[in-house]
Amino acid sequence: MSPTPPSDTGIAERLGLKPGMIVMESGYDDDVDEDLRDEIAERIGDDMVDEDTDEVVDVVLLWYRDGDGDLTDVLVDSISPLADDGYIWLLTPKRGRDNYVEPSDIAEAASIAGLSQTSIATIGHEWAAARLVGRKSSGGKR
Template sequence: MSPTDRSGSGPGTAEHLGMRPGMIVMESGYDDDVDQDVRDSIVDLTGEELLDDDTDEVVDVVLLWYRDGDDDLADVLVDSIAPLADDGYIWLLTPKRGRGAHVDPSDIAEAASIAGLSQTSITTAGSDWSAARLVGRKSSGPKR
């Protein structure tokens, strides 16, 4: 993405989302309203097709499209953790404020907390989607 392109779409979107060649990405919540440019950017950079959410593979990233009114967000996040590699993360994509089915940031924070996740950053992903990066909480030390 050029320094002046802040839309979150285009050839640099995958880099903006921290994707690298060879990463395995699972997609969940696909519908006809998703941003195809975001999807294409990820496939182009990683060199891998996006996997469906019924995959048995361990994945580096879960690309989760979520709209207000979809299933319970905390439950969806818990389900999204299962296929993640130890250092994997979730990009939760929700419609931007002012768009239909927008998800309130407090709802995201609450659901992430219930699922045992922490939000580390927020960015844009295309013209209609916001993206929140969610990671598993690190333990404070060895378990006894």
């Protein structure tokens, strides 16, 4: 049997995702957690949109690994499509995994990008997540 938690207490729900939310996925690669992606689509009732979308989104699900480019730049790019009350879930490999990202690097990049980390979550065996929100003093959305 698989150690997956029951769907009624799933990761997508713990991430604050609700039916009808628009979730943009960025940083997809062959190492992402496909079960989580499926669970998110089931939870929101639709597929996630990709980073080329013109829609305003509620949440950005950002897969990021050490070596994926400058984290500050990636975060700034992820802010643009966010609704005023939207947030980013930054998913990084867990400590001890290939391409692990130091928490201090996340904190520094988030701060420079004008974001604050509000919580963390464990995403399966391979990924950890940090919830990042914009500071209220930032300007309006396009």
